[in-house]
Amino acid sequence: MVRPAKLTKRDQKFIIRKFVKNPPLSALTVYGEFNEKFSTSISPETVQRVLRAVGLNGRSARGKFFVSAKNRMLRLSFAKSMLNKLETYWNNVLFADESKFNIFGSDGRIMVWRRRNEELNPKNLVGTVKYGGGSVLVCGCMSATD
Secondary structure (H helix, E strand, C coil), rough: CCCCCCCCHHHHHHHHHHHHHHHCCHHHHHHHHHHHCCCCCCHHHHHHHHHHHHCCCEEEEEEEEECCCCHHHHHHHHHHHHHCHHHHCCCCCCEEEEEEEEEECCCCCCEEECCCCCCCCHHHHEEEECCCCCCCEEEEECCCCC
């Protein structure tokens, strides 16, 4: 004999919609809001169970530097202008990059509820800044010629 479901499809959609709109929400927050709005009382584990049933899992949010809309457009126009450059042009270019490594662990971890392969969705990202203490900056470069 199977126990009848405590949540209706409408209740489940309410929970799912909350996390799709705002992935960093915690199950405790939605559980509290659900219990205030509806006559059925549930536990935080019920919220997590509903999310896992539709493929949403708790994952650590990826960090990504903030780029404004204006700078995105400028970057795209620059990339398009470089498409038709001759090979001789690239022989005179030096590509350089740098990476920051924290000495004292990570800058913290933010969890989000997301589906598989949605890690780069802007809702699932956490903005980061360069001004954290205790880090090492490593620089490197490469060119088309020796």
